[in-house]
Amino acid sequence: MSYVERKSVLVIGGGSVGTIAALNLQSGGSTDVTLVLRSNYNAVKENGFHIDSCDHGTIEGWRPSIVRNTVPNIIEENIKPYDYIVLSTKNIPDIPPTVVDLVQPALPSTNTHTTLVLIQNGLNIEKPFLESHPKTIVLSGVSLIGSAEPSPGKIVQDDRDRLMIGPFANPNLSTSSAADDAAREFVELYGKAGKTDCKFSPNVLHDRWRKLVYNACLNPICAITGLDTGRIRLADGAVDGLVRPAMREIVEAARKSAGVELGDDVVDFMLEIDELWLYLSPSMLADVRKGSFLEFENLLGEPLKEGKKAGVAMPTLEVLYQIAKAVQWRTKEQRGLVQIPPKRKTEK
């Protein structure tokens, strides 16, 4: 009888993307998944997840092996280091806790066993971990899923899960072959149930810049205007006046700052990647509607910074960035994170 070693996976962030990741990993039958929840913890603990998925169908009352509302402290709780930690929270470096602080209890700085998988949008998201956890293999997960959590514990996935996994470059590791092996193994575990399209994709920088043509442009434009990707295509002049110029700036920034050639057709491709009649709300629009903080630094700020450093003129992205920052400030005020002087009448 052959013995197949089970893998332990900790998924931190059981929202729209993380729950589907946990479901794929658990359904494959070779992993034990622990899922860390926050605002939906009570709802899921009581009733499980209600999942309505174009890949998995409708599932009522789903739970992974373990559900908890804190990140395990593996030393204090005497837990064996996880084989993989998947981070699928929003990545919002301007709002505490940082992702490094969040993961730390389950991933000591000296870790060499656990592979960290970042299924998150944006650029330079691996950089803080390369400093805090120099010997940890960090994988990039670029996801093309369309998924939302309209109420706590209810996950609606209406666009197929396509996930590209590859290792982030890590100058602290002497060879890249262990990272390649970890990425390939994760792809196998994730796709084992046969419900998803998960691929090994070694050119992480290319994949991330390509996705930014969408996320740095449509996410903030939809979030700021309140229009989904179908309506923005129908709105008077918005595509030619706003979306295309923003997308072209990203294409140029990718070329000049990272040597990444995205090809002439990428703007049209990203504009039409969602069928118009899906009226898809990008995750940043969903966040504005929920009054949540925006992931604008990694999706917009980082590519803008890299492009400007390389001498690319990025006037559209600059304005989008400044507006997104003001929207973030509005949420900070609503949540009591900033204090303003009281309103006064003009003194005569």
Ligand SMILES: NC(=O)C1=CN([C@@H]2O[C@H](COP(=O)(O)OP(=O)(O)OC[C@H]3O[C@@H](n4cnc5c(N)ncnc54)[C@H](OP(=O)(O)O)[C@@H]3O)[C@@H](O)[C@H]2O)C=CC1
């Ligand atoms: N949604 C989509 O279709 C797509 C999203 N992405 C990317 O995937 C990543 C995840 O996005 P998405 O799933 O949409 O986000 P969601 O907001 O739906 O889910 C994130 C989850 O992480 C939880 N979380 C956040 N911070 C913490 C914390 N400190 N401790 C514990 N839990 C925490 C949130 O809890 P709480 O509810 O309390 O905030 C929430 O449950 C993002 O980078 C996004 O850009 C990529 C492709 C498509």
Ligand SMILES: CC(C)(CO)C(=O)C(=O)O
């Ligand atoms: C556009 C989409 C849904 C791509 O899969 C995404 O990345 C997001 O909503 O942030």
